Amino acid sequence: xxxxxxxxxxxxxxxxxxxxxxxxxxxxxxxxxxxxxxxxxxxxxxxxxxxxxxxxxxxxxxxxxxxxxxxxxxxxxxxxxxxxxxxxxxxxxxxxxxxxxxxxxxxxxxxxxxxxxxxxxxxxxxxxxxxxxxxxxxxxxxxxxxxxxxxxxxxxxxxxxxxxxxxxxxxxxxxxxxxxxxxxxxxxxxxxxxxxxxxxxxxxxxxxxxxxxxxxxxxxxxxxxxxxxxxxxxxxxxxxxxxxxxxxxxxxxxxxxxxxxxxxxxxxxxxxxxxxxxxxxxxxxxxxxxxxxxxxxxxxxxxxxxxxxxxxxxxxxxxxxxxxxxxxxxxxxxxxxxxxxxxxxxxxxxxxxxxxxxxxxxxxxxxxxxxxxxxxxxxxxxxxxxxxxxxxxxxxxxxxxxxxxxxxxxxxxxxxxxxxxxxxxxxxxxxxxxxxxxxxxxxxxxxxxxxxxxxxxxxxxxxxxxxxxxxxxxxxxxxxxxxxxxxxxxxxxxxxxxx
Amino acid sequence: xxxxxxxxxxxxxxxxxxxxxxxxxxxxxxxxxxxxxxxxxxxxxxxxxxxxxxxxxxxxxxxxxxxxxxxxxxxxxxxxxxxxxxxxxxxxxxxxxxxxxxxxxxxxxxxxxxxxxxxxxxxxxxxxxxxxxxxxxxxxxxxxxxxxxxxxxxxxxxxxxxxxxxxxxxxxxxxxxxxxxxxxxxxxxxxxxxxxxxxxxxxxxxxxxxxxxxxxxxxxxxxxxxxxxxxxxxxxxxxxxxxxxxxxxxxxxxxxxxxxxxxxxxxxxxxxxxxxxxxxxxxxxxxxxxxxxxxxxxxxxxxxxxxxxxxxxxxxxxxxxxxxxxxxxxxxxxxxxxxxxxxxxxxxxxxxxxxxxxxxxxxxxxxxxxxxxxxxxxxxxxxxxxxxxxxxxxxxxxxxxxxxxxxxxxxxxxxxxxxxxxxxxxxxxxxxxxxxxxxxxxxxxxxxxxxxxxxxxxxxxxxxxxxxxxxxxxxxxxxxxxxxxxxxxxxxxxxxxxx
Numbered sequence: 001x002x003x004x005x006x007x008x009x010x011x012x013x014x015x016x017x018x019x020x021x022x023x024x025x026x027x028x029x030x031x032x033x034x035x036x037x038x039x040x041x042x043x044x045x046x047x048x049x050x051x052x053x054x055x056x057x058x059x060x061x062x063x064x065x066x067x068x069x070x071x072x073x074x075x076x077x078x079x080x081x082x083x084x085x086x087x088x089x090x091x092x093x094x095x096x097x098x099x100x101x102x103x104x105x106x107x108x109x110x111x112x113x114x115x116x117x118x119x120x121x122x123x124x125x126x127x128x129x130x131x132x133x134x135x136x137x138x139x140x141x142x143x144x145x146x147x148x149x150x151x152x153x154x155x156x157x158x159x160x161x162x163x164x165x166x167x168x169x170x171x172x173x174x175x176x177x178x179x180x181x182x183x184x185x186x187x188x189x190x191x192x193x194x195x196x197x198x199x200x201x202x203x204x205x206x207x208x209x210x211x212x213x214x215x216x217x218x219x220x221x222x223x224x225x226x227x228x229x230x231x232x233x234x235x236x237x238x239x240x241x242x243x244x245x246x247x248x249x250x251x252x253x254x255x256x257x258x259x260x261x262x263x264x265x266x267x268x269x270x271x272x273x274x275x276x277x278x279x280x281x282x283x284x285x286x287x288x289x290x291x292x293x294x295x296x297x298x299x300x301x302x303x304x305x306x307x308x309x310x311x312x313x314x315x316x317x318x319x320x321x322x323x324x325x326x327x328x329x330x331x332x333x334x335x336x337x338x339x340x341x342x343x344x345x346x347x348x349x350x351x352x353x354x355x356x357x358x359x360x361x362x363x364x365x366x367x368x369x370x371x372x373x374x375x376x377x378x379x380x381x382x383x384x385x386x387x388x389x390x391x392x393x394x395x396x397x398x399x400x401x402x403x404x405x406x407x408x409x410x411x412x413x414x415x416x417x418x419x420x421x422x423x424x425x426x427x428x429x430x431x432x433x434x435x436x437x438x439x440x441x442x443x444x445x446x447x448x449x450x451x452x453x454x455x456x457x458x459x460x461x462x463x464x465x466x467x468x469x470x471x472x473x474x475x476x477x478x479x480x481x482x483x484x485x486x487x488x489x490x491x492x493x494x495x496x497x498x499x
Numbered sequence: 500x501x502x503x504x505x506x507x508x509x510x511x512x513x514x515x516x517x518x519x520x521x522x523x524x525x526x527x528x529x530x531x532x533x534x535x536x537x538x539x540x541x542x543x544x545x546x547x548x549x550x551x552x553x554x555x556x557x558x559x560x561x562x563x564x565x566x567x568x569x570x571x572x573x574x575x576x577x578x579x580x581x582x583x584x585x586x587x588x589x590x591x592x593x594x595x596x597x598x599x600x601x602x603x604x605x606x607x608x609x610x611x612x613x614x615x616x617x618x619x620x621x622x623x624x625x626x627x628x629x630x631x632x633x634x635x636x637x638x639x640x641x642x643x644x645x646x647x648x649x650x651x652x653x654x655x656x657x658x659x660x661x662x663x664x665x666x667x668x669x670x671x672x673x674x675x676x677x678x679x680x681x682x683x684x685x686x687x688x689x690x691x692x693x694x695x696x697x698x699x700x701x702x703x704x705x706x707x708x709x710x711x712x713x714x715x716x717x718x719x720x721x722x723x724x725x726x727x728x729x730x731x732x733x734x735x736x737x738x739x740x741x742x743x744x745x746x747x748x749x750x751x752x753x754x755x756x757x758x759x760x761x762x763x764x765x766x767x768x769x770x771x772x773x774x775x776x777x778x779x780x781x782x783x784x785x786x787x788x789x790x791x792x793x794x795x796x797x798x799x800x801x802x803x804x805x806x807x808x809x810x811x812x813x814x815x816x817x818x819x820x821x822x823x824x825x826x827x828x829x830x831x832x833x834x835x836x837x838x839x840x841x842x843x844x845x846x847x848x849x850x851x852x853x854x855x856x857x858x859x860x861x862x863x864x865x866x867x868x869x870x871x872x873x874x875x876x877x878x879x880x881x882x883x884x885x886x887x888x889x890x891x892x893x894x895x896x897x898x899x900x901x902x903x904x905x906x907x908x909x910x911x912x913x914x915x916x917x918x919x920x921x922x923x924x925x926x927x928x929x930x931x932x933x934x935x936x937x938x939x940x941x942x943x944x945x946x947x948x949x950x951x952x953x954x955x956x957x958x959x960x961x962x963x964x965x966x967x968x969x970x971x972x973x974x975x976x977x978x979x980x981x982x983x984x985x986x987x988x989x990x991x992x993x994x995x996x997x998x
Contacts, residue, residue: 011544015545016541018540018541022525022541030529031746032727032729032746033729034729034746035730037745038744039746042518042521049548230533246536247531247533
């Protein structure tokens, strides 16, 4: 009975989440600029309402009673109770005013970011970002104080990691990232030396109109099983996947001079979307039915983009579709396309980075945000830290170039601090999952070559999508692949593709 | 103190309204079809949350205390207290489950309407509409029971009228509509006889592409003072004005074979939008700062569309803009355009009707919905009642043509029962307001001819927009025009334009 009452409370929260998700999508895709103040207020208020619901005094007794009756519940209900409890304890730990302040600050910073980024204006941006980091730190401290014993946090940053990727801790990230830092620079040099011996791929000779790019993107999305009756593709500066599981809203960045980027951005977001829309409908509006943390979410987008779409088999397979939309420019033949899609080259922009250098972009951001949260550095020092790390990891000089430096990502302005590590953990999970797929479906590459992707999607549906967050990330990976995350699958994948 | 606490509560409600307004806009403009079930649930839950806020036990004491302290409040605050009290008493009168059921039913009916209308399928539509009318009746009864003494309702339908246009009552509508029914049929015949003696206007010879129509619409909106930094124009089957005062979302119906309709639809919705965006910003998020009821709202759209845009001066003035987008087809010269825009011809579709026959469409719908709510007829009998009235009022045979008959409007499917009379009361208010504008600004027609519309918009801003709902409709009209609504201004306007 108390369990059912809790389910009802979380049904209401799911509806508030729906509203916030759609208002957030609209804000980035449709909203005119002067609408931002009112939108910020509305979204902040929805957050506060959700928090107040979770902070009602009556919930404590309900959770106690539900916990006592736990053995009468089915397994998935026990998982649901665990997830409800996690959400409740997290909400109770952070005061409503702090959440409201954070929504307002991130809304303001995110909005300002759009114009300051294009004018390379770090100075006016910095105080807004400081406000966001200050509030994030305050939140991290509150969470760490309240939940350290229960969740085993060793520091404030652990509490932020846990918000985006439950179970991930600084110590684990450090371990994995140190492994990568040991291997990647050397690997990168060997790959670049090898690629220098080959002839450079041709680049497209003409810009491609926006509508043509969108039409091609939609065709590829259909091949990837995206249901346009239950979702949309639109354009934004920074691609994202939003909406709700019944109504998936993905966006792509369309640059007329870079059609190849928009194709991959679309495929990446389609991976996120398939995960969300493939969740177990019996658990709709229930926390156990949510997608897992971001390192699993990102594993799905990167499975689509990196493991599948940049394979030779996939590039060959979509070539007719590409020709149909983009014409006969030799840059778009399969051989050349695959060569472009597997070029390794250090560059300034994370979202354009290849999969070999990408982890270094992530490690750089991780080290900076970790240190700001732990008080080892300040927001004012970010540009200097950035420049140093870019030089050290990627050999690039970024001094004075804020727009392609610390202002390039929407994550910090939007308060997503503790998020970046998930990209690389996701790439590692994707490699390990792909290895498991090939074990389970030995002719997977042939299927990809014929664009008969259903068996692969079914494997993902059964092993990942349908499980919601019934299991922990470690358990999920163990059930799907036989072991918890290991770095070597990712490194093996890079070696096998690029050397 | 209690007043300030109430303001805080209503601030929260305003944020929930923002969310509902934007989710409603998205549902009609952007949402893919399979998103509808989840959207309906989210919107229903937001309604229930808002109702629960208004139904909190603690509000009763706050309203009592605020009422006791009333004399310490400024005039506008007293108006705000009155509007908060009205909203509270209305909400307390209707059970939360009934509101939730109504949101779900209207969502389902409205969604089904889109496909059933195009397949002319009344039979499958009827039970869904019955559900909507049943719930609306139930709501009307609850409101009438609770508020009859205070608001002076004489019947259940009065309670529905009051929701859309506070102060309007069945007896008043009957009086005005009987005046119109006495005058309009004869007037219509005389106008048509006169028009038959003139040569018929030319119709455009070519379809006009959607994007061309949208570009022309946007140029005209700019002339009308629409701020595209604070709003958008999109396309829907049924034009509407939505969003919030900082972020106005209007839509137009674009038919490639009927560019002239889309222009006027856009101008009409721009009138609604200017009203909303012209509200007093000091009263933002406060009930006293809301727009008035629908008969004043519609007076603004009809002031723009009927009083201003169909005048010879306006049509002459926008002719260069029309030529620029639509080319040199002689149908688009000013003389011919004005002739098209003032043709009087009975037709099936309300939204396409001229301003002379339009009131008869409204009277027909009013009489039907009034009688369903009062139990004098049933939803099953609507098609028959419709056919009879169309024959009697407009001389048209509509038997079997449901899609251009009782299924043509979104109002009933969306639960807007009691709304239709506002269209014609709005047309009457618009005529009376226009008369007052010409008294105040004798060279108004010259200004229109030069598209120097600011003085006219300023008059509307000062006399209508900025006043929010501080006054009753009668007081507002008296302050603006010297007297409460009179039918003769509208009838005089028709005589002077058409005879």
